[in-house]
């Protein structure tokens with residue numbers, strides 16, 4: 001095959017990119033883990049194009065097959081003040097192993113290097129293909145996370161935790177404090193993401209805030225309810241008790257459904273609480289960084305939709 005060509009995704013590419021993300025991800029997980037990630041229709045995966053183009057227009061790269069022009073690779077990236085994060089990366093299964101992802105990654109590494117910003121991402125600790133791709137490019141893990149899921153009863157979870165009465169719906173009035181809290185606990189700034197969730201123009205986001213009796217914002221968590229993604233996160237909390245209260249409230253926003261979320265593996269007490277509610281693990285992920293240091297205090301809830309941290 002002649003040299004792979006990269007270009008920026010256009011609006012007309014959305015159906016092809018949605019189908020690529022669907023087939024690539026499901027193929028890999030069916031072949032290696034005996035499971036599917038996307039149970040929705042391929043066209044519904046255009047959620048990624050829609051949300052990411054809303055947040056970061058022009059920040060998706062695609063690789064075209066040099067002879068047919070067919071899109072055989074795609075990757076989104078998300079420039080923020082403090083960092084650039086790398087979103088969902090996919091190669092078409094018929095073209096695995098020929099350098100499609102490496103080509104996309106090289107281009108995004110160059111963008112990050114030019115802007116002198118660290119690159120961040122969350123990659124599966126159970127997918128050596130992606131771990132190796134990123135590790136070869138200079139990424140290294142700074143923390144591990146466990147992915148958990150739970151069938152939330154239609155009537156909501158019949159459990160309680162201390163502090164749950166301090167959780168309320170967040171509004172745009174909380175934006176400044178949310179951004180400050182995330183900067184303090186996670187060391188990143190992504191004001192436009194929080195503005196986007198709180199604005200909720202598509203009606204698919206919900207955000208909960210934890211406010212102490214002396215009116216200090218001490219935790220925040222968002223979630224998405226869409227056929228292509230039902231995830232809880234992103235979020236941060238000052239400690240594991242606050243994290244449990246936030247998770248309980250946000251889980252009950254998904255009554256009758258099975259949301260997925262990630263917690264740091266070091267949060268043992270939180271994990272035990274979640275097991276007692278019936279939660280189970282489904283995967284492990286590494287938070288990875290290239291070209292800088294990363295870390296967090298308290299509890300961090302990463303997410304893949306949108307993967308901007």
Ligand SMILES: CC(C)(COP(=O)(O)OP(=O)(O)OC[C@H]1O[C@@H](n2cnc3c(N)ncnc32)[C@H](O)[C@@H]1OP(=O)(O)O)[C@@H](O)C(=O)NCCC(=O)NCCS
Nearest residue numbers: 024028089090091096097098099100101102129130132133
């Ligand atoms: C992960 C994925 C993106 C890789 O795409 P790809 O185009 O097949 O990857 P490439 O051909 O560019 O190869 C990546 C690199 O990893 C290397 N690699 C793969 N397995 C390796 C291993 N076990 N040890 C060391 N290196 C390894 C390859 O040699 C290659 O490096 P090189 O080009 O310097 O030799 C692809 O498998 C995919 O789309 N999977 C489904 C979706 C997914 O998991 N996405 C990633 C998480 S968002």
